[in-house]
Amino acid sequence: MKYFPLIWATLWRKKTRTIFTLLSIVIAFLLFGVLETVDYAFSHPSGGATGADKLITTNKYSITLSLPFADIQQIRSLPGVAAVTWFTWFGGYYQESKNFVFAIPIDADSYFDYHKNEFIISDQQMKDYVSTRSGALANVALMKKFGWKVGDKIPLHSTIWTQKKDGSLDWTFDIVGTFDVKDPTQASAQSSTLLFHYELFDEGRSFGKGNVSWFEERIDDPAKSAEIAAKIDALFANSSDETKTQPASDFALTFLKQLGDIGFVVHAILGAVFFTLLFLTGNTMMQSVRERIPELAVLKTLGFADGKVLGLVIAESLLLCVIAALVGLGLSFAALPVIKQGLQGVDLSPWALVPGIGVAVLLALIVGLPPALRAGRLNIVDALSGKR
Amino acid sequence: MFKQLFAVLSMSLQSLPQRLGASSVIVIGIAGVVAVLVSVLAMAAGFRHTLADSGRADRVIILRGGSDAELNSNLTRTDIDTISNAPGLAKDSAGKALLSSELVTVVNVPKRDTGTDANVTLRGVGLKVAEVRPELKIVSGRMFRPAVREVIAGLGATRQFSGLSPGSVLHLRNADWTVTGVFTTNGDVHESELFADVDTVGSSLERTGYSSAIGLLTDAAAFTAFKDTLTTDPQIKVDVQRETDYYAAQSKQLTDTINAVGNTVAIIMAIGAMFGALNTMYTAVAARGLEIATLRAIGFGALPVLLSVMIEALLLSLTGGVIGAALAWVFFNGHSVSTLGGAFAQVVFQLTVTRALIVTGIVWALIIGLLGGFFPALRAARLPVAEALRAA
Numbered sequence: 001m002k003y004f005p006l007i008w009a010t011l012w013r014k015k016t017r018t019i020f021t022l023l024s025i026v027i028a029f030l031l032f033g034v035l036e037t038v039d040y041a042f043s044h045p046s047g048g049a050t051g052a053d054k055l056i057t058t059n060k061y062s063i064t065l066s067l068p069f070a071d072i073q074q075i076r077s078l079p080g081v082a083a084v085t086w087f088t089w090f091g092g093y094y095q096e097s098k099n100f101v102f103a104i105p106i107d108a109d110s111y112f113d114y115h116k117n118e119f120i121i122s123d124q125q126m127k128d129y130v131s132t133r134s135g136a137l138a139n140v141a142l143m144k145k146f147g148w149k150v151g152d153k154i155p156l157h158s159t160i161w162t163q164k165k166d167g168s169l170d171w172t173f174d175i176v177g178t179f180d181v182k183d184p185t186q187a188s189a190q191s192s193t194l195l196f197h198y199e200l201f202d203e204g205r206s207f208g209k210g211n212v213s214w215f216e217e218r219i220d221d222p223a224k225s226a227e228i229a230a231k232i233d234a235l236f237a238n239s240s241d242e243t244k245t246q247p248a249s250d251f252a253l254t255f256l257k258q259l260g261d262i263g264f265v266v267h268a269i270l271g272a273v274f275f276t277l278l279f280l281t282g283n284t285m286m287q288s289v290r291e292r293i294p295e296l297a298v299l300k301t302l303g304f305a306d307g308k309v310l311g312l313v314i315a316e317s318l319l320l321c322v323i324a325a326l327v328g329l330g331l332s333f334a335a336l337p338v339i340k341q342g343l344q345g346v347d348l349s350p351w352a353l354v355p356g357i358g359v360a361v362l363l364a365l366i367v368g369l370p371p372a373l374r375a376g377r378l379n380i381v382d383a384l385s386g387k388r
Numbered sequence: 389m390f391k392q393l394f395a396v397l398s399m400s401l402q403s404l405p406q407r408l409g410a411s412s413v414i415v416i417g418i419a420g421v422v423a424v425l426v427s428v429l430a431m432a433a434g435f436r437h438t439l440a441d442s443g444r445a446d447r448v449i450i451l452r453g454g455s456d457a458e459l460n461s462n463l464t465r466t467d468i469d470t471i472s473n474a475p476g477l478a479k480d481s482a483g484k485a486l487l488s489s490e491l492v493t494v495v496n497v498p499k500r501d502t503g504t505d506a507n508v509t510l511r512g513v514g515l516k517v518a519e520v521r522p523e524l525k526i527v528s529g530r531m532f533r534p535a536v537r538e539v540i541a542g543l544g545a546t547r548q549f550s551g552l553s554p555g556s557v558l559h560l561r562n563a564d565w566t567v568t569g570v571f572t573t574n575g576d577v578h579e580s581e582l583f584a585d586v587d588t589v590g591s592s593l594e595r596t597g598y599s600s601a602i603g604l605l606t607d608a609a610a611f612t613a614f615k616d617t618l619t620t621d622p623q624i625k626v627d628v629q630r631e632t633d634y635y636a637a638q639s640k641q642l643t644d645t646i647n648a649v650g651n652t653v654a655i656i657m658a659i660g661a662m663f664g665a666l667n668t669m670y671t672a673v674a675a676r677g678l679e680i681a682t683l684r685a686i687g688f689g690a691l692p693v694l695l696s697v698m699i700e701a702l703l704l705s706l707t708g709g710v711i712g713a714a715l716a717w718v719f720f721n722g723h724s725v726s727t728l729g730g731a732f733a734q735v736v737f738q739l740t741v742t743r744a745l746i747v748t749g750i751v752w753a754l755i756i757g758l759l760g761g762f763f764p765a766l767r768a769a770r771l772p773v774a775e776a777l778r779a780a
Contacts, residue, residue, distance in 0.1 A: 017670070027656055027663070031657065097456055169453075238562075258728045272657075279417070283412075284667065
């Protein structure tokens with residue numbers, strides 16, 4: 001530690017060069033931080049909604065094929081299944097197709113039993129919702145986005161479901177209340193959700209009555225998820241609608257994986273970034289040592305051992321890379337909320353930034369070692385006489 | 389002045405080999421930026437091409453009104469009859485309208501690289517499909533037969549997903565379907581799909597209607613009359629679009645996203661590369677301090693010195709840009725990937741490094757070189773002559 005002032009001074013020997021090198025490394029680690037968090041998000045579906053105790057039962061051959069609602073009785077009676085609810089894709093939007101609304105026809109009892117303790121809804125609004133047939137509960141973020149108020153009548157356009165009464169694709173709901181999610185990491189995933197009565201939907205739609213897109217189960221013991229999933233699928237084996245039950249996190253992951261090999265793209269880009277950074281930083285370190293050869297020779301004359309001189313150069317390289325990396329990763333951490341807005345529905349974790357420190361140390365060693373070895377091997381007489 | 393410029397420039401370029409290490413930082417840094425930029429934008433270009441190629445201006449797609457996409461849409465047999473009688477559709481030799489009523493669903497097929505299920509479009513097509521889509525060609529095996537559970541697989545789909553070679557069996561709702569052949573449609577979006585007989589698909593799904601109707605018009609100009617006839621008919625509620633418009637809209641969101649991501653990443657990288665270029669050029673100017681001061685002392689102007697530094701930076705960045713674009717082309721042009729398209733199903737496409745993208749990459753390289761070269765060039769031009777000579 002006592003050599004710190006010396007290392008610090010040599011680092012700033014050529015100010016412009018150090019600053020530009022520092023900035024390049026900062027930029028590289030900013031990209032590292034941003035891209036790694038995105039990649040992490042796409043390979044780790046967010047916690048809350050996809051907890052280990054949740055399963056999803058879809059049609060075995062296609063998620064667009066529906067399942068008969070009656071299946072729920074058999075699933076519900078399986079030992080180990082704590083709650084079952086169901087989901088049907090409504091395909092809703094408000095006024096224009098770009099205003100997507102994740103409208104879900106729900107059965108209040110089973111839905112809120114399945115999502116126990118996940119939502120914040122006032123008792124009064126919950127009561128109003130249960131007693132209003134055309135009632136809807138909208139997420140607070142959605143209310144804000146479209147400027148809706150409790151008491152408003154909201155028309156939503158479904159791209160799929162025509163109404164039995166007039167063949168229209170437009171459905172009207174009364175906003176009776178709002179909800180928020182308790183787990184803040186779920187906020188973005190739920191930000192466009194609107195809940196309304198399945199009963200109204202099923203009776204109102206002109207086709208598909210009695211069919212649902214999939215079932216969602218909460219189980220007592222997460223350790224038994226594979227066993228229970230197999231039992232559910234066995235119930236419907238050889239029926240005309242065979243099922244595929246998997247942990248909710250796996251279901252989410254198959255969707256994310258379908259977007260493409262995001263991991264490959266991220267790592268290819270970072271590979272290019274760090275390859276170029278190796279040259280840039282390596283060149284800076286080489287130059288810096290080359291210019292200082294007489295100084296290093298003086299240090300050796302004063303009695304600094306070869307190993308110590310080598311250590312000083314490595315330490316300089318470490319200082320440069322780690323400072324810059326911390327700044328870059330810090331910037332990417334600060335940018336997380338911005339990225340979050342761009343990527344709705346995924347969860348960003350600062351944990352993805354941690355490996356960055358390791359990368360910085362590795363970078364420092366790779367670019368520091370060749371000049372450090374050269375400095376360590378310096379022959380005092382040659383170096384002082386200018387024979388490099 | 390030009391004479392002076394050439395003299396300074398040739399001196400600086402001749403001394404370039406001595407500064408190879410530092411100069412390569414510019415070249416490599418910029419090559420990295422351009423390679424990443426061009427590769428990512430090639431993804432967007434490839435996706436757009438695939439969807440753009442799917443449409444013909446003289447072909448129309450008819451969906452139920454307000455449905456946006458085939459997967460959501462539902463047309464009845466009566467709708468299909470009304471549509472086939474609308475004016476403007478091309479007719480076959482027997483006088484029947486060239487209209488293919490289609491039923492679209494997605495089936496789970498494992499992706500080759502991950503082994504996990506992906507949504508692949510299974511498209512039931514009408515008997516007229518070969519005439520409505522003349523680009524459809526069987527490349528191996530044979531066409532499916534109607535009324536039998538047989539499918540043909542697109543060439544792109546067979547590359548990205550496993551179990552689609554002729555002879556293999558697909559399972560859908562308690563029935564086995566045999567893959568009888570592989571088809572191409574000139575690399576358009578349908579090559580990511582499976583085709584089968586529409587009525588066989590319908591009975592298997594227990595669906596009585598159709599998703600869409602695809603019609604071939606007598607010519608592109610017949611569109612307006614055709615559309616007006618259907619949209620003013622009170623009996624049916626349909627949206628009529630030219631295929632080109634339909635697929636352009638489908639590709640817009642994804643290509644916009646990819647372009648935004650690619651440009652953002654490349655801008656950040658470019659800033660990093662610019663710092664590298666600044667570093668290199670400042671070092672170069674410092675290394676040639678004595679030489680520049682001497683030139684100035686014997687009467688060379690400031691401008692030729694400034695320009696020579698700029699031109700050196702531009703030449704280095706041009707080299708970097710060309711190398712970067714070449715790397716992107718060599719590694720990724722024609723590389724086949726797939727993603728979830730706008731309609732909930734996989735679209736297989738190839739990265740396409742177009743000429744325009746190469747030009748974009750090189751322009752970026754030159755801009756980085758320009759910014760990275762300017763300040764060092766300014767310093768070189770302003771170098772106090774006496775001081776520089778004394779320092780040496």
